Structures are given as structure tokens and as C-alpha cells.
Amino acid sequence: MRKYWCGVASKEHVQIGYNEGFCQLCHGKNYPLERMNVGDWIIYYSPVYKYKSDEKFQKFTAIGEIVGKNVYSFEMFPGFTPYRRDVKYYSCSNVSIHDLLNDLDFTKGILKWGYKFRYGHFELSEHDFKLISYNMLGINILNEE
Template sequence: MENAWLGVVSAAHVRLGVAGGFAQVQHGKRHGLDRMRRGDGFAYYSPAETMGGRTPLRAFTALGVVADDATFQHDGAMYPGTSFRPFRRRVSWLDVEELPLDEVKDHLDLTSTPNWGYALRRGLLPLSLHDVGLLRARMAAGTVPAWTSA
């Protein structure tokens, strides 16, 4: 693995992506997804359970590996009565358990600088290999899976 990424999405939307084998970020925009390559690590951080939700979650909710080099657009409208067709990337999701940010905050490169939370507003940002390795070790359900390309 050469690169890793962090997507910032509600936990409810993360579950849709995990069930469907894809990642979607930045309200379905393509640009950030095009920067990813097959074999890159990918983690989701969920500030809340639902988009715009008032109850904070503040947890890492999914972890996987980008499965191929193709960004694709969802077939048909995602919501009835709309023309919203978001862009996505295929991800091979690992079997992981949710990890509260507070349990690893003091050990992540991501949170080591002042105002680190402001970067999360971008919706997608590079994640250090140190951080994705730490998340993998802490989130793995059962045995720690090896990083492999899908």
C-alpha cells in the first residue's frame, strides 16, 4: 500500500457503502475519488450517525482497500424523484468494528496538529500509513487481515 485516504461521512451512509461495496465522498463528487489507486487504504470517519444529525458519533466506522482503478457513476437516480447520480469507487471492505476517535486520538498523525478537525470538512483527505495501520490493528474483528489488493 502506497497511499491511504480518509472519507468523512455519516455512519448511516457508510453502512450503505459497505453493503454495496463502494465508497462515496464529498456529496458524490468525482475529483477526490479519481486520486485513488487500486490497493490504497481507505477509512471512513463518521462525525454523526446521520447526515446533519445532532447526536455526535465521532468514530471510525469502516476500513478497506480500493479495489480497482475505475471511478464510476451510480446507475439511475440515488433518491426517487431526483437526478442525483453520485460518483463512487469500489472498495473491498474489511470486517472491522467501530472505533471511537477518543480511543486513538492521542496516537494519530491526523490529530497531532492544532485545528486538525477543520481538515475533516473537506470530506476526503490523505491519511498517513501510520494512521491506517493503527486503525487496522484497533478495528479488526478477530484476526488482523493482511492488506491486499482486491
């Protein structure tokens, strides 16, 4: 059964994964990646543009399909070896969450909607995935009959 995920990272960090075809979550932890399967989808939300910045960005910034069967470690620099999973990303537009707050299952009617993102990774409903992905891509990516 296909699942839909939301990852949280700065836009600059998402761009690295997009350029190199991988996802990395929760500061390189393996457990969120192990919950995913080939054929699942991930959408990234970027609360900020630059890591450790106070300047808000608050946009969905990347969308892709999990294609890597395995979670693997990769030494980015000495002392930091995060876990990754391969992703096929699609060219998309950045979409402000503010345009979707009243329509997403996980934010509708919730005053402190940003709290959910503090976990760094969570499962999206199919409804939310379809809504966000359509706004990012302008098409229904799931190609349903």
C-alpha cells in the same frame, strides 16, 4: 505506491456503501475518487450516526481496499447521480477517535482536531492508517514481511 485515505460520512451513509461495496465522497464528487488507485485503502470516519443530525458519533466506522479501476456515476434518485468507486470492505469494530487523538499524526497536539474532517476526504500517513486499522481489525492488515 499505495496510499491511505480517510473519508468522512455519517455512519448510516457509510453502511450503505459497505453493504453494496462502494465508496462515495464529498457528496458524490468525482475528484477525490480519481486520486485513488487500485490497492489504496480507505478508512471512513463518521462524525454523526445519521446525516444532518447534531448527535455526535465520532468513530472510525469502515475500512476497505480500493478494487475498482474506474470511477463511475450511479443515479441514486432523480436529480442525484454521484460518483463511486468499488471497494472490498472488511468486517471491523467501530473505534472512537477519542481513544487515538494523542497518537495520530493528524490530531496529536491539535486542539481543534475535527477541522481536518471538514474537507470530507484526506490522505492519511502510513503510521495513522496502521494505528487506526489495527484498532478496527485487531490485526496488521498490510501483511508486511
